[in-house]
Amino acid sequence: xxxxxxxxxxxxxxxxxxxxxxxxxxxxxxxxxxxxxxxxxxxxxxxxxxxxxxxxxxxxxxxxxxxxxxxxxxxxxxxxxxxxxxxxxxxxxxxxxxxxxxxxxxxxxxxxxxxxxxxxxxxxxxxxxxxxxxxxxxxxxxxxxxxxxxxxxxxxxxxxxxxxxxxxxxxxxxxxxxxxxxxxxxxxxxxxxxxxxxxxxxxxxxxxxxxxxxxxxxxxxxxxxxxxxxxxxxxxxxxxxxxxxxxxxxxxxxxxxxxxxxxxxxxxxxxxxxxxxxxxxxxxxxxxxxxxxxxxxxxxxxxx
Amino acid sequence: xxxxxxxxxxxxxxxxxxxxxxxxxxxxxxxxxxxxxxxxxxxxxxxxxxxxxxxxxxxxxxxxxxxxxxxxxxxxxxxxxxxxxxxxxxxxxxxxxxxxxxxxxxxxxxxxxxxxxxxxxxxxxxxxxxxxxxxxxxxxxxxxxxxxxxxxxxxxxxxxxxxxxxxxxxxxxxxxxxxxxxxxxxxxxxxxxxxxxxxxxxxxxxxxxxxxxxxxxxxxxxxxx
Numbered sequence: 412x413x414x415x416x417x418x419x420x421x422x423x424x425x426x427x428x429x430x431x432x433x434x435x436x437x438x439x440x441x442x443x444x445x446x447x448x449x450x451x452x453x454x455x456x457x458x459x460x461x462x463x464x465x466x467x468x469x470x471x472x473x474x475x476x477x478x479x480x481x482x483x484x485x486x487x488x489x490x491x492x493x494x495x496x497x498x499x500x501x502x503x504x505x506x507x508x509x510x511x512x513x514x515x516x517x518x519x520x521x522x523x524x525x526x527x528x529x530x531x532x533x534x535x536x537x538x539x540x541x542x543x544x545x546x547x548x549x550x551x552x553x554x555x556x557x558x559x560x561x562x563x564x565x566x567x568x569x570x571x572x573x574x575x576x577x578x579x580x581x582x583x584x585x586x587x588x589x590x591x592x593x594x595x596x597x598x599x600x601x602x603x604x605x606x607x608x609x610x611x612x613x614x615x616x617x618x619x620x621x622x623x624x625x626x627x628x629x630x631x632x633x634x635x636x637x638x639x640x641x642x643x644x645x646x647x648x649x650x651x652x653x654x655x656x657x658x659x660x661x662x663x664x665x666x667x668x669x670x671x672x673x674x675x676x677x678x679x680x681x682x683x684x685x686x687x688x689x690x691x692x693x694x695x696x697x698x699x700x701x702x703x704x705x706x707x708x709x710x711x712x713x714x715x
Numbered sequence: 716x717x718x719x720x721x722x723x724x725x726x727x728x729x730x731x732x733x734x735x736x737x738x739x740x741x742x743x744x745x746x747x748x749x750x751x752x753x754x755x756x757x758x759x760x761x762x763x764x765x766x767x768x769x770x771x772x773x774x775x776x777x778x779x780x781x782x783x784x785x786x787x788x789x790x791x792x793x794x795x796x797x798x799x800x801x802x803x804x805x806x807x808x809x810x811x812x813x814x815x816x817x818x819x820x821x822x823x824x825x826x827x828x829x830x831x832x833x834x835x836x837x838x839x840x841x842x843x844x845x846x847x848x849x850x851x852x853x854x855x856x857x858x859x860x861x862x863x864x865x866x867x868x869x870x871x872x873x874x875x876x877x878x879x880x881x882x883x884x885x886x887x888x889x890x891x892x893x894x895x896x897x898x899x900x901x902x903x904x905x906x907x908x909x910x911x912x913x914x915x916x917x918x919x920x921x922x923x924x925x926x927x928x929x930x931x932x933x934x935x936x937x938x939x940x
Binding site: 463464466467468469470472473497498499500503683 | 728730731733734737738741793795797798800
């Protein structure tokens with residue numbers, strides 16, 4: 412239970428994050444919400460990843476920096492925070508941030524089970540839960556399909572017992588998509604997590620339509636290919652018509668493309684900067700492209 | 716973990732360069748002024764090369780063993796392992812190296828220091844001198860603060876390079892290869908990490924391993940007893 416002290420610290424952290432300067436031109440709106448097909452629960456379309464960015468060990472300065480990012484993310488209408496036992500100290504960093512922020516309710520805790528020990532899933536999930544400091548995870552996913560049969564059985568049991576709310580599977584960078592599709596066809600899942608961005612669009616062919624058919628929420632990971640996509644794109648000017656869709660940067664351009672695919676529920680860009688998290692949230696706030704504009708966006712980037 | 720072939724070295728780099736370099740800043744701040752003690756010990760090893768004494772050789776073996784144990788516990792376990800789970804598997808190797816140095820260096824006197832002669836001796840002494848005097852300056856030369864400098868006996872790379880140098884200079888036969896194995900493997904691991912981070916400093920531990928192995932294989936080498 413949150414104490415008066417932790418609530419006060421959370422309010423202070425949120426206030427501090429809100430007081431950080433907001434660059435001119437950044438929209439202040441909250442991101443649009445999508446619905447999780449299996450329950451209809453609303454989910455802000457912009458989440459927060461933690462791969463690399465939150466693996467800061469016990470560095471107090473960087474831990475506080477990550478807390479600021481989380482504060483800005485949650486204050487700006489974000490929901491899902493995603494991590495994995497594979498991501499070094501990221502779970503601990505998230506736990507530190509949530510503690511500092513007074514355990515905000517809007518945080519949607521998404522994590523993964525990642526162990527080749529078929530019987531070790533439950534124990535690893537318990538460890539992860541202690542790192543986060545949460546009573547239960549909202550979403551638990553089988554990371555990269557590692558020991559997926561055994562872990563999915565564990566997750567189904569935990570969901571039935573009310574120990575987790577949603578279950579899912581993940582892959583990244585197009586790994587094992589055939590098996591991924593097979594698992595999607597055969598298993599009842601709430602979420603699937605795949606790599607999807609304006610250049611990595613392989614999942615548009617079978618995975619995303621299948622997710623729609625099967626009523627599964629989709630998490631798009633690696634929206635920026637871990638910065639590489641933005642570094643590549645920023646050598647070029649935004650198209651003159653970027654303003655029509657409210658994109659003031661390549662990051663917003665890319666995120667708008669992702670979150671407007673009808674099958675995508677949420678994307679999870681990772682960052683260490685408060686201004687970037689605000690920029691990401693603003694990308695899904697308004698002026699979202701329609702299907703024709705999405706094609707135009709993809710064509711423009713492809714031809715650069 | 717199925718599909719290993721689809722992974723690249725970048726997939727296993729779990730931290731940013733900034734986090735990595737700050738590990739040394741934080742570690743240095745935490746153990747200061749141990750650096751002064753470590754550097755004085757390092758200079759004393761040079762004196763042992765100039766005026767060899769059997770007890771000095773054994774003391775150097777014990778000091779090196781202590782350095783490996785300390786770096787494994789203080790830097791690897793306390794700082795590095797939290798951001799890189801793979802390091803957890805390497806910590807026992809540091810403990811093993813400490814035990815080997817204690818057994819063969821301190822108790823059996825297999826590390827015989829002497830004034831460097833011939834290519835292997837000069838190569839070993841050069842590696843040691845580099846680790847002691849030049850490696851701490853790599854950080855400022857690369858644009859990082861001096862307080863992020865990596866010092867022998869405090870950080871793993873200079874400790875490993877110094878060990879490669881002293882073993883190349885002063886150990887023979889199978890014992891030499893036994894004492895070189897862990898430092899060489901660490902240097903290769905460090906080089907791979909640095910290259911994956913895009914840091915040109917990766918050439919330094921890699922070059923140290925190549926030089927040490929080449930020196931040990933140098934034909935006609937002689938080591939003074």
